[in-house]
Amino acid sequence: MVSYQLVIDCANPERMARFWADALRYKLEPPPDGFDTWRAYWRSIGVPEDELGEGDGNDSIVDPEGRGPRIWFQQVPEGKVVKNRFHLDVLVGGKRDETPLETRRARVDAEVERLVKAGASVVRVHSQPGADHYAVAMLDPEGNEFDVV
Known part of the structure; x- marks a missing residue:
């Protein structure tokens, strides 16, 4: 079986995660057990502070019924400049x-x-x-x- 997630580049991952969770009737993915926030988790595994972005790191969403793929919103410095090749x-x-x-x-x-x-x-x-x-x-x-x- 092949597993996958969708990754969407963006400027504001938390805003995008909240919008798409609402649009797709997904939910924000809770942080791993033992961590209050994703930001705390990422710090614990050594992700540099300058790569953590803003907020608590609530930047992924999941299907509450477990059928659809996980979607991760990745912060990138450049803005969108052309039409999507995938939608x-x-x-x-x-x-x-x-x-x-x-x-x-x-x-x-x-x-x-x-x-x-x-x-x-x-x-x-x-x-x-x-x-x-x-x-x-x-x-x-x-x-x-x-x-x-």
Whole structure:
């Protein structure tokens, strides 16, 4: 079996972890047993202070049901300058063969509204007359693209 995590470069790992935990219905990953914070854990294994970033180090999220991958938000000095080559789709609408388009549209719109309140912004709506597809392209708080479908 292959195990993996997603790593997302960013300027503010704690902010991004909180946003994406909310967006994906994940939870902040608790620090290892015996440590009050991730920062304390990283110090204990010798990570240099200048690599620890800001805050308590709450920079990873996990699926509370254990099905999805761990996601770690890694602080980097450079900002995002080009379009993502990889993005997430937040799937909330339902399956095409089981859920009518209007129901999928209402679910997507409700999720978009929730994510805007959490710090995301809308880029564009993907909807064409006669097409059985509806999605909204969005940006997370640091400008990374994702879709709500």
